[in-house]
Amino acid sequence: MAYSYEHPRPSVTVDCVVFGLGDSYDLRVLLIERALDPYQGFWALPGGFVRLEEGLEAAARRELHEETGVRDVFIEQLYTFGALDRDPRGRVISVAYYALVNLSEHPVKASSDARHAEWFKIEELPELAFDHKEILKKAIERLRAKVLYKPIGFELLPEKFTLTDLQKLYETILGQKLNRRNFRSKILKMDLLEELEKQTNVAHRPALLYKFNKEKYEELSLREGEFIFEIRFQPRDGRDENEEE
Amino acid sequence: MAYSYEHPRPSVTVDCVVFGLGDSYDLRVLLIERALDPYQGFWALPGGFVRLEEGLEAAARRELHEETGVRDVFIEQLYTFGALDRDPRGRVISVAYYALVNLSEHPVKASSDARHAEWFKIEELPELAFDHKEILKKAIERLRAKVLYKPIGFELLPEKFTLTDLQKLYETILGQKLNRRNFRSKILKMDLLEELEKQTNVAHRPALLYKFNKEKYEELSLREGEFIFEIRFQPRDGRDENEEE
DNA sequence: TCAAAAGTGTTTAGTTTACACCCATGC
DNA sequence: GCATGGGTGTAAACTAAACACTTTTGA
The missing domain is CATH 1.10.10.10 (Winged helix-like DNA-binding domain superfamily/Winged helix DNA-binding domain)
Structure with a gap:
């Protein structure tokens, strides 16, 4: 079956940057290994094409669940990436989301649908497919900034x-x-x-x-203006209670 | 000429919320009167379909220029709106941008291309097409929040x-x-x-x-962390130097 | 009894707030 | 010379930073 339009249209995907906290409080991100063609074998953010009959966030949640087993988590829109050459298959616009999960409640799923998902430390990332490195970078920036003024941590x-x-x-x-x-x-x-x-x-x-x-x-x-959540400390020099002496 | 795809695709548009400051320092937004069918005669945010050969921000700038004559301004991505029913023509996903301009340098254009553009006070808005009221609301929230920690004002x-x-x-x-x-x-x-x-x-x-x-x-x-732009004052009760006694 | 992390209070420095009067110009 | 907005300094209140020792538990 084919779909015909008078004007050309881009494809629209969603991608999810899922953050979790490792055992030693290290920040991790959930990636999947691509089984299919563009960037086959590369690690990528979970995501996929938006269906016409679902909303954007719904698509992000669906893909996340299908590809990693993770569901019912905090998720928020991050940014929309639309560079001309970001996907070798043609013009693909991706609406990126970021999610925060308690990692211990979402360990690597037992790959039920043949796809492989894994938690990676932020500092030990593999090479990523598409422009996913850029998306991840933006997600980290957002997380860093937002954690200061919203209780999302x-x-x-x-x-x-x-x-x-x-x-x-x-x-x-x-x-x-x-x-x-x-x-x-x-x-x-x-x-x-x-x-x-x-x-x-x-x-x-x-x-x-x-x-x-x-x-x-x-x-x-x-109650606007009356209460402000804010965690911000002056840059410090890491010392505290330095035992003895 | 028709374009055929294996899977159905949504249309993708951009919309621009352009803010300006009126003579009495009142916040205004630039709207255009729709000449064509869905919501014909309604006021709407300037915007339109993204072409396959242009980036998202480029599309926003192009539409803004074509429809209002405004160009070379501060513009930033706002949010992507993708509700199923936001456009009666079908599934249309819109990447919204907001722009800040010096209104006196961008007065209402002399409608060169038959479209009609006008600056509206934020508190005296007409009914808007599509979900543009929602987009505008989000833009105002963003502006209010961002002006506190970035020098965009x-x-x-x-x-x-x-x-x-x-x-x-x-x-x-x-x-x-x-x-x-x-x-x-x-x-x-x-x-x-x-x-x-x-x-x-x-x-x-x-x-x-x-x-x-x-x-x-x-x-x-x-120089990360060393310098922080921030304009924030405790809620105040508007008094100051209340002349005479 | 030792190791390991939890818990706590006060002084000091810095920042933010509140506030009233004189100044320079055009009309 | 008067009306209009421009410009300024300081004391008081508050907030944030720095800092060391005692407590509780399991092994």
């Missing part, structure tokens, strides 16, 4: 987390050591974390677990 | 401006009165304005004219 953590988890997350994303005491007081002063029970089975003083109170945040941010 | 002013011009611009966009002394010191402390000559022919003490030093800003912002 929590999407990378499990529901219950310690303040140290949260701090390490920020340190990873911002690429900067933060002072523990100042971080804790800044975060707690916003009063958006719900205190839960203590950790168990750790070989040191157990930390309190917290949960992000999304409802409260949303209510507060409606 | 200058794009709305003539090259030479007074600090009062700049302050009124911020007051318009933020919808908030600012304190004159604090605004001045904050702006001047960033040391990004070049002092020029005095105003002439004003019936009061002439103000100094300034010029935004874009080169300096760009150089400074490369």
Whole structure:
């Protein structure tokens, strides 16, 4: 079956930059190995063609689920890439999304549909297909910028987390050591974390677990101007409590 | 001539939200009156179909120029709109851009190509075609947010401006009165304005004219973390120097 | 009892806010 | 000479930064 139009049309795809946090709080991105022709064997962002009967975000979620098994996650539009030569098959415009997931709840899927998905550390990326390196770069920039003024970082953590988890997350994303005491007081002063029970089975003083109170945040941010989420610290020199002496 | 594809494809358009500042520092947007069928006679954002041989931003600039005569302006991608029913002609995905221009240098064009373009105050908009109201809403949100941390507001002013011009611009966009002394010191402390000559022919003490030093800003912002452009004030209650008692 | 991370409070420095009067010009 | 907006400095309040020791647990 063929489809005919009076004027030529580009193809439209979606691509997803899925971020997760590794065991050592290193930032990772979920890639798939391309089984088919252009860039066969290369690693690429999960994505594919938009169907006429689905919205853009829906297409991104569908492709993400089909190709990696990941679903029901935080996802947001990133940017639309439309360079003339970005796809050897012709004019393909790609609407990119980025997603944040708790990696431990989305380990590499058991390749159910023959495609191969894997989490890569941001600093150890393979060569990527198409202009996916550029898309990823933009996604990292966006994540770095947005984490400062929107509480999206929590999407990378499990529901219950310690303040140290949260701090390490920020340190990873911002690429900067933060002072523990100042971080804790800044975060707690916003009063958006719900205190839960203590950790168990750790070989040191157990930390309190917290949960992000999304409802409260949303209510507060409606009151324009009165409340501003902001995590920003002066550039620091990484020291803190340097034992002895 | 017809174009045939194996799979159905959406159409792709670009739309431009062009902002300008009116005489009384009111925010305005440039609209065109639709001459053709869907929504004929309605006001709409300038825009149109992307050609296969041009990039997205190039398409936005081309349509903007063709439909309104405006060219060589600050333009940036806003968001891509792809709701299934946003265009009665079928599936049309629109990549929206926003532009900032100095309105006095881009008055309503003399309708050279029969299309009619006009500047509308943001608060006195006509009914718009398609989902253009939604696009415009998103553009205003973006402008409000971005003006706080990027020096894009200058794009709305003539090259030479007074600090009062700049302050009124911020007051318009933020919808908030600012304190004159604090605004001045904050702006001047960033040391990004070049002092020029005095105003002439004003019936009061002439103000100094300034010029935004874009080169300096760009150089400074490369040094990551060291320099941060930021205009943000606590919500205020609009008073200042309330003369006499 | 040791190792390992959690937790905490205060002083200091820096930044932001609030605020009132004189100045330069055109009419 | 008067009306109009331009221009300025400082004290007070607040916020952010720096910093070291004690606590709790499992092994």
